[in-house]
Amino acid sequence: MIIVLQPDLQDEGAAIATIETAAARHPGVEAKPYQFEGARHHFTEVHLIGQTTGLPVELFEELPGVLRVIRVSSRYRLIGRHEAVEEKVGFTYNGVALDNHQVHVFAGLCAVDTPEHVDEMFAACAQVGIKTTRMGAYKPRTSPYDFQGLGADCLPWVFESAGRHGIAIVSMEITDARQIDEIEAGLRAAGDPTGVMLQVGTRNAQNFELLKAIGQQRRFPVLFKRGMGITLEESLNACEYIASEGNPNIVFCLRGVKSHLGDPHRNLVDFAHVPIVRRLTRLPVCIDPSHSVGCMVDAPDGLPDIYHATGQGIVAGASAVLVDFHPHPEKALCDGPQALLPSDLPRLLAYVATMRGAYDQAVREHAESRA
Numbered sequence: 475m476i477i478v479l480q481p482d483l484q485d486e487g488a489a490i491a492t493i494e495t496a497a498a499r500h501p502g503v504e505a506k507p508y509q510f511e512g513a514r515h516h517f518t519e520v521h522l523i524g525q526t527t528g529l530p531v532e533l534f535e536e537l538p539g540v541l542r543v544i545r546v547s548s549r550y551r552l553i554g555r556h557e558a559v560e561e562k563v564g565f566t567y568n569g570v571a572l573d574n575h576q577v578h579v580f581a582g583l584c585a586v587d588t589p590e591h592v593d594e595m596f597a598a599c600a601q602v603g604i605k606t607t608r609m610g611a612y613k614p615r616t617s618p619y620d621f622q623g624l625g626a627d628c629l630p631w632v633f634e635s636a637g638r639h640g641i642a643i644v645s646m647e648i649t650d651a652r653q654i655d656e657i658e659a660g661l662r663a664a665g666d667p668t669g670v671m672l673q674v675g676t677r678n679a680q681n682f683e684l685l686k687a688i689g690q691q692r693r694f695p696v697l698f699k700r701g702m703g704i705t706l707e708e709s710l711n712a713c714e715y716i717a718s719e720g721n722p723n724i725v726f727c728l729r730g731v732k733s734h735l736g737d738p739h740r741n742l743v744d745f746a747h748v749p750i751v752r753r754l755t756r757l758p759v760c761i762d763p764s765h766s767v768g769c770m771v772d773a774p775d776g777l778p779d780i781y782h783a784t785g786q787g788i789v790a791g792a793s794a795v796l797v798d799f800h801p802h803p804e805k806a807l808c809d810g811p812q813a814l815l816p817s818d819l820p821r822l823l824a825y826v827a828t829m830r831g832a833y834d835q836a837v838r839e840h841a842e843s844r845a
């Protein structure tokens with residue numbers, strides 16, 4: 475059972491205490507408060523966990539400060555979409571609203587290599603007005619002999635350069651909980667000029683200790699990439715782990731699933747799952763066409779396959795795109811063959827805008843035809 479408190483409640487502590495006292499009268503029921511930042515309001519929910527089946531809803535509806543009480547049948551009690559709870563899709567971080575209202579493109583290097591390449595990429599983002607980017611400092615590689623990323627050493631100069639170009643969010647994969655402290659230290663060393671989203675890579679989608687550590691901090695939001703070889707439900711439960719530890723600020727990213735049925739693409743593109751994730755959860759949905767498709771080749775119509783996959787995700791309702799770029803793909807130390815050139819960025823943004831326009835129009839026309 476979820477008890478939603480009135481937004482921006484003055485005496486929230488007293489309201490929570492009253493609910494906890496009422497819950498304590500029922501053996502086997504535990505009350506756990508959770509805080510959320512909506513687009514305009516601060517929300518608190520108190521979740522009743524355990525033997526709640528026989529609990530009457532009215533008992534809690536009448537308590538001071540309670541907006542509504544919801545019986546949850548969904549397994550995803552924190553990330554799940556529950557009837558009539560509005561305002562809760564997404565969050566704002568460092569001035570960027572990650573929700574369903576607009577599409578954000580996170581364009582950047584798969585792996586940080588040189589200060590010049592990083593700087594060139596951020597400059598290209600700044601030129602087209604993008605404040606969101608990706609940069610890999612810790613790379614989980616299939617072979618131990620492949621480039622493993624520059625690690626903590628590169629963080630101060632990466633963040634300094636990001637700040638200089640007005641980048642607000644750098645999505646950065648972490649492979650170990652200790653890297654959260656390294657990122658904090660790197661930001662501090664650079665004077666906190668930018669923000670970081672902790673990226674959970676597909677290979678760590680069920681690294682539960684990492685998920686818990688990421689959930690136990692709220693400074694950095696999370697870009698969670700679905701597990702490449704597990705069900706969608708298992709990936710959503712992984713996000714529930716992060717949220718249940720206290721961090722609900724998660725973007726769910728589809729990046730294709732491992733199957734030779736996707737050949738010759740790197741993965742089988744799974745962007746048909748965008749509406750499912752949106753229906754089941756209140757997480758904004760991102761798509762990663764680069765790691766899905768895995769190569770820069772053009773279709774007979776002239777558009778690269780990576781563009782086509784991007785369009786499929788956006789038309790399905792995704793509101794973020796994570797995409798690999800490199801100023802010199804032939805020199806990239808990781809995933810060069812799938813990288814776009816910084817000079818492609820204006821074209822990609824125009825394409826994204828066209829596809830989002832088509833999505834908005836389709837949604838509008840469908841609603842009108844049913845009215």
Ligand code: PEP
Pocket residue numbers: 584610614647674675676677699729762765
């Ligand atoms: C990445 O985005 O750099 C990456 C390694 O992706 P994935 O975890 O989806 O393979």
Ligand code: MN
Pocket residue numbers: 584765808809
């Ligand atoms: Mn990569």
